[in-house]
Amino acid sequence: MLDLLVTHATLPDGRSDMSVAVQGGRIIDVTAGPAAQAQAQAHATFDAQGQLLAPHFCDAHFHMDSTLTYGQPRVNASGTLLEGIQLWGELKRTLKQEDIVRRALAYCEWAAAKGLLAIRSHVDTSDPTLMAVEALLEVKRQVAAYIDLQLVAFPQDGVLRTPGGVDSLKRALDMGVDAVGGIPHFERTMSEGAASVKLLCEIAAERGKAVDMHCDETDDPMSRHIETLALQAQRLGLQGRATGSHCTSMHSMDNSYVSKLIPLIAESGVGIVANPLINITLQGRHDTYPKRRGMTRAPELMAGGVTVAFGHDCVMDPWYALGSADMIEVAHMGLHVTQMTSAAGMKACFDAVTTNAAQIMGLRDYGIAAGCDASFVLLQAQDVVEAIRLRATRLKVWKRGTLIAQTPAVRPVLNLP
Numbered sequence: 001m002l003d004l005l006v007t008h009a010t011l012p013d014g015r016s017d018m019s020v021a022v023q024g025g026r027i028i029d030v031t032a033g034p035a036a037q038a039q040a041q042a043h044a045t046f047d048a049q050g051q052l053l054a055p056h057f058c059d060a061h062f063h064m065d066s067t068l069t070y071g072q073p074r075v076n077a078s079g080t081l082l083e084g085i086q087l088w089g090e091l092k093r094t095l096k097q098e099d100i101v102r103r104a105l106a107y108c109e110w111a112a113a114k115g116l117l118a119i120r121s122h123v124d125t126s127d128p129t130l131m132a133v134e135a136l137l138e139v140k141r142q143v144a145a146y147i148d149l150q151l152v153a154f155p156q157d158g159v160l161r162t163p164g165g166v167d168s169l170k171r172a173l174d175m176g177v178d179a180v181g182g183i184p185h186f187e188r189t190m191s192e193g194a195a196s197v198k199l200l201c202e203i204a205a206e207r208g209k210a211v212d213m214h215c216d217e218t219d220d221p222m223s224r225h226i227e228t229l230a231l232q233a234q235r236l237g238l239q240g241r242a243t244g245s246h247c248t249s250m251h252s253m254d255n256s257y258v259s260k261l262i263p264l265i266a267e268s269g270v271g272i273v274a275n276p277l278i279n280i281t282l283q284g285r286h287d288t289y290p291k292r293r294g295m296t297r298a299p300e301l302m303a304g305g306v307t308v309a310f311g312h313d314c315v316m317d318p319w320y321a322l323g324s325a326d327m328i329e330v331a332h333m334g335l336h337v338t339q340m341t342s343a344a345g346m347k348a349c350f351d352a353v354t355t356n357a358a359q360i361m362g363l364r365d366y367g368i369a370a371g372c373d374a375s376f377v378l379l380q381a382q383d384v385v386e387a388i389r390l391r392a393t394r395l396k397v398w399k400r401g402t403l404i405a406q407t408p409a410v411r412p413v414l415n416l417p
């Protein structure tokens with residue numbers, strides 16, 4: 001007998017009236033129409049009534065050590081990345097490990113309710129005590145039953161610019177952090193930034209880790225660390241496990257240079273994570289008008305064969321006042337700021353917070369297909385475009401076949417004259 005049978009579901013690829021059979025935490029069958037007779041008996045059966053059943057959302061770029069600290073010790077008045085880094089520097093001196101754990105667990109509950117069940121979070125390794133690393137490793141253990149939490153060792157103040165930065169980052173990896181991060185545009189000079197990319201990629205290659213680097217999070221059109229990351233990833237055989245995050249400088253780069261850069265990124269197998277909510281609010285702050293939006297060239301990268309995901313990056317922290325762990329909100333903003341308004345473009349924005357993000361995170365067995373993990377979300381929408389348009393309610397969230405969250409359907413009650 002099956003553990004779970006979902007019937008009359010619409011899938012993200014548009015197939016409708018589908019039955020999804022689950023046993024032992026895995027999808028064992030996806031069929032059009034009713035499930036096969038032998039499998040029709042299930043401990044739990046749910047009629048999706050034509051609504052969208054999607055694989056769970058994935059956030060390939062987040063900062064869980066700073067989340068839910070908005071306003072502490074004060075609000076970011078300039079709205080810039082640099083003031084955010086300065087504020088975080090002040091705040092982290094006062095943080096306690098239990099506070100980081102408590103806030104991160106609260107965020108993970110928000111995430112589960114929104115069907116966000118895989119998160120790649122950067123964790124600041126600039127503090128030599130590595131308190132935030134210990135805190136998020138504890139969170140990773142505590143949420144393992146419902147969220148796949150990947151951690152990236154992130155030298156927020158620059159791995160070369162911070163005394164002992166390399167040592168702290170390596171110790172974080174020794175403690176069990178999953179991937180190597182970096183912030184080359186915050187090193188002292190362009191050449192030190194490039195040297196940090198090379199060094200960090202070498203550390204990742206030596207240890208068999210993924211690398212996920214904040215790259216060129218600036219409006220400076222000459223910030224070109226993504227080029228170095230692509231080169232080093234290729235040189236060191238990191239294809240498929242190297243990611244460049246943000247890449248906002250690509251918004252401002254010369255078109256002729258970009259025409260060479262995009263094929264280089266595609267050739268290197270480096271994935272790109274844009275963070276639309278944060279990129280459009282932090283960038284362009286030195287402009288008058290026209291005011292740059294700072295969003296990387298997502299549709300052009302996708303057309304060039306690069307895997308592009310959209311991440312949330314921040315929720316209620318020194319860089320961003322808003323957010324609610326809602327990856328559809330991220331897709332919605334990404335769609336607008338990239339003008340990906342064609343039918344295919346809107347579908348690609350949904351992919352950017354589901355399948356593309358899963359690919360960048362290296363998730364195995366992800367999707368709605370036989371053999372995949374039965375971790376999926378039922379949305380109050382008929383298809384992916386409607387899901388984005390309505391920022392659809394997550395009616396039910398299953399993790400490996402177990403129902404872990406439910407939200408009642410939204411139905412307006414009118415009392416018109």
Ligand code: FE2
Nearest residue numbers: 061063214313
């Ligand atoms: Fe970030």
